[in-house]
Amino acid sequence: MSKQQEIVLSGIRPTGDLHLGNYFGALRNFVQLQDAHTCYFFIADYHSLTTHPTPEDLYKNVRRIMALYLAAGIDPEKSTLYIQSDVPEVCELYLLLGMIAYIGELERTATFKDKIRLQPGNVNAGLLTYPVLMASDILIHRSHKVPVGKDQEQHLELARVYARRFNSVYRCEVFPEPEAFAFGDHLVKVPGLNGTGGKMGKSEGNGIYLTDTAEDIRKKVMKAVTDAGPVEPGQTPSEPIQNLFTIMELVSPPDTLSFFRKQYAECTIRYGDLKKQLAEDINLYIAPIRERFGEIIRDSALLSKVAATGREKARASASATLKEVRKVIGFEN
Ligand code: TYM
Helix, strand or coil: CCHHHCEEEEEECCCCCCEHHHHHHHHHHHHHHCCCCEEEEEECHHHHHHHCCCHHHHHHHHHHHHHHHHHHCCCCCCEEEEEHHHCCHHHHHHHHHHCCCCHHHHHCCHHHHHHHHHCHHHCCHHHHCHHHHHHHHHHCCCCCEEECCHHHHHHHHHHHHHHHHHHHHCCCCCCCCCEEECCCCCCCCCECCCCCCCECCCCCCCCCECCCCHHHHHHHHHCCCCCCCCCCCCCCCCHHHHHHHHHHHHHCCHHHHHHHHHHHHCCCCCHHHHHHHHHHHHHHHHHHHHHHHHHHCCCHHHHHHHHHHHHHHHHHHHHHHHHHHHHHHCCCC
């Protein structure tokens, strides 16, 4: 299969502005993939309803994510860029896949277990079937590659299970098995700045956002957790320091990283210098996106036009898939 025939799809929830984790785990790869593949990128607004946003917040956040997609370099001429709730075909497939998804496998999903712990007062059915809706997003365009960060790996595994199971129950080949994708040999996990093994996340309160000013970035990085400093030459960095190096590896030139790594190994490093450099390099990376975002978010006509075009293209592909699905199930002859 040529790359142009390969279908790429991914989505982002509109639960707040995007951070470095979203960028390096997902968005940057979307931009690189769009030249050579058939790409669908969307805003997962149905998925964001599990936490009951207000209508005002939902509307505002959807537009901001749309603007961030464009600011980061998604070209609506090359990629189909749409809003999930504009494509109701996804809901029909969600219902149909729900019939072959087992409660046990959904209850065992790590993200579901986390949500039970984090929001015990709101363990809704949408949280349990979240991976089924996500599989519908992916399978509705019969996607092959799904660029995501490490935290989505298990959801992707379920999407593969549902594709296989559907094909086997209905003795058909309607769905390819989608694969989680990243350039390089592993899915990315960008750490937070709070010194733990956790990821940078919107709800973790540890994010550096693509809309942060240079000053915001400097303040956040200078506050990042460190340790008392290396005591033995060549020692392995502790987790908080390794996290800073991991982010530096993404945003800084290689010689900057090796300069600080060498200083660490020789026990001469000053964390203040490391952080100052890191904040500058993050800002250099983010500044062009932030500036383009500032212009695009004011252009309501552009945002509406992109959404309308995306919706047409996405619905055409989605309804073609549903037609086949309905046929193999036996709704149509
Ligand atoms: P969401 O909105 O939480 O995150 C969007 C993308 O950003 C990645 N990401 C990270 N990558 C590396 N390091 C991090 N710290 C980090 N934080 C977030 C996520 O892996 C994701 O790729 N369920 C999805 C949205 C979705 C979807 C889909 C994705 C709905 N349907 C179909 C792909 C295909 C989510 O909540 O992503």
